[in-house]
Amino acid sequence: MLRKLLFRQAPRAYRFLSTQSTLPLLSKCSVFSYCSSSRPEIPPSNSIEHLEDQPTNTISIDRSGLCSPPEHSHEPSSDSELVKHLKGIIKFRGGPISVAEYMEEVLTNPKAGFYINRDVFGAEGDFITSPEVSQMFGEMVGVWAMCLWEQMGQPKRVNLVELGPGRGTLMADLLRGASKFKNFTESLHIHMVECSPALQKLQHQSLKCMDEENTSEGVDKRSLSTLAGTPVSWHATLEQVPFGLPTIIIAHEFYDALPVHQFQRGSRGWCEKMIDVTEDSSFHFVLSPQPTPATLYLMKRCKWAVPKEVEKLNQIEVCPKAMDLTSTLAKRIGVDGGGALIIDYGLNGVVSDSLQAIRKHKFVNILDNPGSADLSAYVDFASIKHSAEEASDDVSVHGPVTQSQFLGSLGINFRVEALLQNCTDEQAEALRTGYWRLVGDGEAPFWEGPEEQVPIGMGTRYMAMAIVNKKQGIPIPFQ
Numbered sequence: 001m002l003r004k005l006l007f008r009q010a011p012r013a014y015r016f017l018s019t020q021s022t023l024p025l026l027s028k029c030s031v032f033s034y035c036s037s038s039r040p041e042i043p044p045s046n047s048i049e050h051l052e053d054q055p056t057n058t059i060s061i062d063r064s065g066l067c068s069p070p071e072h073s074h075e076p077s078s079d080s081e082l083v084k085h086l087k088g089i090i091k092f093r094g095g096p097i098s099v100a101e102y103m104e105e106v107l108t109n110p111k112a113g114f115y116i117n118r119d120v121f122g123a124e125g126d127f128i129t130s131p132e133v134s135q136m137f138g139e140m141v142g143v144w145a146m147c148l149w150e151q152m153g154q155p156k157r158v159n160l161v162e163l164g165p166g167r168g169t170l171m172a173d174l175l176r177g178a179s180k181f182k183n184f185t186e187s188l189h190i191h192m193v194e195c196s197p198a199l200q201k202l203q204h205q206s207l208k209c210m211d212e213e214n215t216s217e218g219v220d221k222r223s224l225s226t227l228a229g230t231p232v233s234w235h236a237t238l239e240q241v242p243f244g245l246p247t248i249i250i251a252h253e254f255y256d257a258l259p260v261h262q263f264q265r266g267s268r269g270w271c272e273k274m275i276d277v278t279e280d281s282s283f284h285f286v287l288s289p290q291p292t293p294a295t296l297y298l299m300k301r302c303k304w305a306v307p308k309e310v311e312k313l314n315q316i317e318v319c320p321k322a323m324d325l326t327s328t329l330a331k332r333i334g335v336d337g338g339g340a341l342i343i344d345y346g347l348n349g350v351v352s353d354s355l356q357a358i359r360k361h362k363f364v365n366i367l368d369n370p371g372s373a374d375l376s377a378y379v380d381f382a383s384i385k386h387s388a389e390e391a392s393d394d395v396s397v398h399g400p401v402t403q404s405q406f407l408g409s410l411g412i413n414f415r416v417e418a419l420l421q422n423c424t425d426e427q428a429e430a431l432r433t434g435y436w437r438l439v440g441d442g443e444a445p446f447w448e449g450p451e452e453q454v455p456i457g458m459g460t461r462y463m464a465m466a467i468v469n470k471k472q473g474i475p476i477p478f479q
């Protein structure tokens, strides 16, 4: 019941919030997992009452609550390294930071960011993603990549790039699924774009990589994935992936981790929401008294929208990093050929107020113990489309379509049927559950287990979009 409330009252709860236990399955025992749903609580409001723009109020940074700790205080502080770091930035800058800067530090600060030092996925972690739900997800993305490669004229050498590969499960399933198609796998050089050293290690294990011994100094270390005999390299950014080869880019749940700026409409127009420190040394939101640099992106985003879309909103989120990344990616595809597949949860339009924090499969306050919870925001697919089209005349954008339509058109129904032919009862249940979570909508009608574990389908909440070089025509399954 609580779960229903969650989706009805707070439809921004889009990550899979679940517990997970691993069962052996078919040929790929280690990856396929049985997932049951937990009961996430309704996300707490992010305490912004003091931001409400009463007509009598002027909007300004509320400095009365600024923390001014005594310079030589010997009070022991229980703040984490990241909290100290965030407070340090606010203090030394003499003012609040944007929500985007906060989000970026919280997720990817090189010392203490949420993603940097640990495995945050699965039952023991904080949330679960589609590749961890079922091997079929990576396999279907592999079908998409192979079809695009065909449309590209089966080039002999291709860069296959994954942005934010998590545990490396999607790529491992893609390679296992494609391993019989030697012409395809032999053409690939895999590039994993990952900022977290801990996750890079996990990806190395998932792809069953062996390191090459004879790499010369100054050249990135290369590994070979024994899953399909393909070379693999790791990079911190997309810009570091070598240019000059046709490229297929996969971004699953990557865009939602990119930092968003939040704006609130008041009597003075749009003001950026910022984060400051109160006297009792806790974080709180304030509004910027004057336009901030990110306002340029807000204006750009609003120009792409129809006036009606913006008029009804009192809050807007914009993601400059998503716009810039899309532009970089579209230019590369425009020049080198190939295409990109973006799958995430989001909207095909302006996003209002979607930023959420998830810790141990439960929603928590965004400002609570930063670094210990994932932060993610809806992806604005319309903005991605505009950014790509603006960046290159040589690319076309397709979708978004729902994940359910996307996986259905690529043949997930046939795949699940084939897997069901040869499995135990327990495995069959895991397969059906995983299938439903990927393509279903709401609670699984076939579920006979405990009510609190009913699998929730996310097939209409996640969307897929493709950006391809126009030479490739329309990609499957967007025709």
Ligand SMILES: C[S@@+](CC[C@H](N)C(=O)[O-])C[C@H]1O[C@@H](n2cnc3c(N)ncnc32)[C@H](O)[C@@H]1O
Residues within 6 Å of the ligand: 107, 108, 115, 129, 130, 131, 132, 163, 164, 165, 166, 167, 193, 194, 195, 196, 199, 236, 237, 252, 253, 254, 257, 258
């Ligand atoms: C939500 S997880 C998704 C993981 C994986 N795609 C999946 O579906 O299981 C986000 C991934 O992006 C990585 N990441 C987040 N921000 C990044 C950045 N700015 N640069 C590179 N990697 C980043 C994280 O470390 C993590 O691997």
